[in-house]
Amino acid sequence: MPEAAARTPYDADALVDVAVRVFLERGYDGTSMGDIARAAGLGKSSIYHHVAGKEDLFERGVRRALDALFAALEEPKCRRGRPVDRLRAVIARTVHIMTEQPAEVALLLRVRGNTPVERTVVERRRAFDRIVTELVLEASKAGEVRADLDPALVTRLVFGMSNSVVEWYRVDGSLRPPEIVAAIDAIVFDGLVP
Amino acid sequence: MPEAAARTPYDADALVDVAVRVFLERGYDGTSMGDIARAAGLGKSSIYHHVAGKEDLFERGVRRALDALFAALEEPKCRRGRPVDRLRAVIARTVHIMTEQPAEVALLLRVRGNTPVERTVVERRRAFDRIVTELVLEASKAGEVRADLDPALVTRLVFGMSNSVVEWYRVDGSLRPPEIVAAIDAIVFDGLVP
Numbered sequence: 001m002p003e004a005a006a007r008t009p010y011d012a013d014a015l016v017d018v019a020v021r022v023f024l025e026r027g028y029d030g031t032s033m034g035d036i037a038r039a040a041g042l043g044k045s046s047i048y049h050h051v052a053g054k055e056d057l058f059e060r061g062v063r064r065a066l067d068a069l070f071a072a073l074e075e076p077k078c079r080r081g082r083p084v085d086r087l088r089a090v091i092a093r094t095v096h097i098m099t100e101q102p103a104e105v106a107l108l109l110r111v112r113g114n115t116p117v118e119r120t121v122v123e124r125r126r127a128f129d130r131i132v133t134e135l136v137l138e139a140s141k142a143g144e145v146r147a148d149l150d151p152a153l154v155t156r157l158v159f160g161m162s163n164s165v166v167e168w169y170r171v172d173g174s175l176r177p178p179e180i181v182a183a184i185d186a187i188v189f190d191g192l193v194p
Numbered sequence: 195m196p197e198a199a200a201r202t203p204y205d206a207d208a209l210v211d212v213a214v215r216v217f218l219e220r221g222y223d224g225t226s227m228g229d230i231a232r233a234a235g236l237g238k239s240s241i242y243h244h245v246a247g248k249e250d251l252f253e254r255g256v257r258r259a260l261d262a263l264f265a266a267l268e269e270p271k272c273r274r275g276r277p278v279d280r281l282r283a284v285i286a287r288t289v290h291i292m293t294e295q296p297a298e299v300a301l302l303l304r305v306r307g308n309t310p311v312e313r314t315v316v317e318r319r320r321a322f323d324r325i326v327t328e329l330v331l332e333a334s335k336a337g338e339v340r341a342d343l344d345p346a347l348v349t350r351l352v353f354g355m356s357n358s359v360v361e362w363y364r365v366d367g368s369l370r371p372p373e374i375v376a377a378i379d380a381i382v383f384d385g386l387v388p
Contacts, residue, residue, distance in 0.1 A: 027221045084387065145386040149377050153369060157381060160358025161351050168350060175347060183343050187351060191385030192339040193278065 012050040012060070015040060019057035020103045028058060028110075055117055062111060065104040066124050068097045073131060084144035087135045088189060092181045095162045099177040102166040109163055129155055145189075158188055206244040206254070209234060213251035214297045222252060222304075249311055256305060259298040260318050262291045267325060278338035281329045282383060286375045289356045293371040296360040303357055323349055339383075352382055 018040045022031050033054055037044040051057050072078060077089035098105050113122040129152075136151035145154075162184055169180070212234045216225050227248055231238040245251050266272060271283035292299050307316040323346075330345035339348075356378055363374070 027224065030221065030224055139386075143388070146380065146384075146388045149380060149386075150369075150373075153374070153377050154381070154386065156362060157355050157358065157377060160361070161355035164351065164354025164358065167354070175344075179344075180347070183347050183351060186340065186343060187348070187385070188381060189385045189387045190340075191381070191383045192333075192343075192348065193383045194337070194340045 010040060010042060010046075010050065015047060015050050016057055016060045016064070019054075020061040020107055023058060023061065023107055024103060024110075028054075055115075058107075059117055059121075061104055062108045062121050065097070065101055065108040066121070066128075068101060068104075069094065069128055070124075072097060073128075082144060083135055083139035083142050084189075087132070087139050087145070088185060090132060090135065091158060091162060091188065092185060094159070095165060095181045095184055096177055098162060098165040099169050099171075099180065102169050105163070106166045109166070129159070132159075161188070204234060204236060204240075204244065209241060209244050210251055210254045210258070213248075214255040214301055217252060217255065217301055218297060218304075222248075249309075252301075253311055253315075255298055256302045256315050259291070259295055259302040260315070260322075262295060262298075263288065263322055264318075266291060267322075276338060277329055277333035277336050278383075281326070281333050281339070282379060284326060284329065285352060285356060285382065286379060288353070289359060289375045289378055290371055292356060292359040293363050293365075293374065296363050299357070300360045303360070323353070326353075355382070 015036070019031075019036050022036050022039050026035060031054065033044055033047060036054070036057065037047050040047065051060070072090065072093035075089070075093060078086055078093060080086070081089075108121065108125065111118050111121045111125070113119045133152045133155045136145065136154050139145040140147045140149075140151060165180060169175070209230070213225075213230050216230050216233050220229060225248065227238055227241060230248070230251065231241050234241070245254070266284065266287035269283070269287060272280050272287060274280070275283075302315065302319065305312050305315045305319070307313045327346045327349045330339065330348050333339040334341040334343075334345060359374060363369070
């Protein structure tokens, strides 16, 4: 029914926006297509004009975050230069993504690998962590970051810090992304002690 | 029925252990007393010999984490000495608590303040953060930590890093608490750049 679809302001992307919000509020398991339809103000059947179902919405939501994270790795600043500068650039871009897509990243971070789709997501998340761990190792071999810490542990801890931004960041809050990025960069690379 | 109670190996504390695990798996809203009874291998009615209900179990679970965190603030190393050393001690003790009670802390961190009990929990969590923020401010005024970062932001970010430990820490894993504490201390206070 193309005419009906044309009358609604919704497309698949707008539905993913709504679904991500509802998944975060109610949990993926606790969310039905009826919940998403209600939140979108649509009939359940019209949702299926746009997406295949709940898992499709979930996959599109986390894919936004994953695609943004992997795209960051391809940016010139993250690919060229000294390993430590590439690492700084990757972390800065990652934090920006947390502030640009906090809901999608929050959903991504909650994935535990309970279904085949979730396991694929966990695999991509791990692949991203491995790339960054390699970069920490490279920077440490070059003497640009301290060599006395396990690179995989460093990666986990640094992402622990940057990921936590999605828990409290507000688009209309007083803390702006550049200030958050600068604080994380300062703590992680230079430490609190002057 | 004291005899029936005496026959079961469960007391309230053991039930809280089980309930915390089930809450983390299914979410608090998604958990029924029947789920907890099944996980404990008990009849639903025998649970009520020990605890008042689901909210009671939840409250006891998060209270373990909160009590441990507040008790840490009272330890000599966290109360005496230079502000920066007290801050280091508080963070180290906090990370140890993450590894001692990862489930309880994970439950505490998920609380969003949706019910009166949850709001009380959020208030205690904020009170803890405020005490640590004061300590960051004190250390920065003493010139012991850099003064160019917002103390509340520093507190959030450092706890973001240390809280993340509960997401991956395994009692039987190869990373031991002292190594994790040392890595967090090294990154937060000295930074990755040598």
